[in-house]
Amino acid sequence: MPEFLELTVDKFTFRTATDRHYNNEGVWALAEGNRVRIGLSDFLQQRSGDVAFAEVKPEGTTLAFGDEVAVIETIKADISLPSPVAGKVAEVNPAMDITPEVINQDPYGEGWLAVMEADDWESDRARLLDPRAYFALVQEQAEEEMKKL
Incomplete structure (x- = not known):
């Protein structure tokens, strides 16, 4: 079980797992030997809203760093997710x-998107950004989001 950095803003609490790295968009990468598991950060999933649909690139797809690895559909928008690894x-x-809503329920556990064979x-x-960054x-x-409210 990873440790977390926690931030509470108004009534929202955002957790950042300290055992993985992140791209600027909030997609995390967790090394597992020569493979890398990827998923959405807690902040990204809360900011995006309830996930109704998730389309992940199929197994065997080759991606460059930053290529679209998945699209999630929420009540608010369709969101393209860039791969944090080439x-x-x-595995998808x-x-x-x-049950794509597992992204919202457990973003750092059961809600992972895919496993990549990293180049x-x-x-x-x-x-990528380390957890503190x-x-x-x-x-x-x-x-910034709170200023808009």
Whole structure:
């Protein structure tokens, strides 16, 4: 079970898992040997709204860093998610077809999107934010969101 950095803004609490890296858009990457599991951060899933549909690129698809790995459909919008790692989609979470709302319920656990066979994880990781840097970005973005209310 990962540890979390927590931020509470108004009535919202956002958690950032400290055992993974993040792209600026809030897609996380967790190294598992030569594979990398990816999913949405808690902040991204809360900001996006309830996920009604998730379409992840099929197994065998080769992606460059930043290519669209999935699209989620929420009440608010359709959101394109950029891959935080270059490589091939090795596995797609089967829950995405049946219960995509698991993204909202457990974004760092059962709500993962896919597992990638990374071409060069060390190179990709260097382009991502560590947990503290992403947490700082979440703080900044959450404060901006609150100003709009």
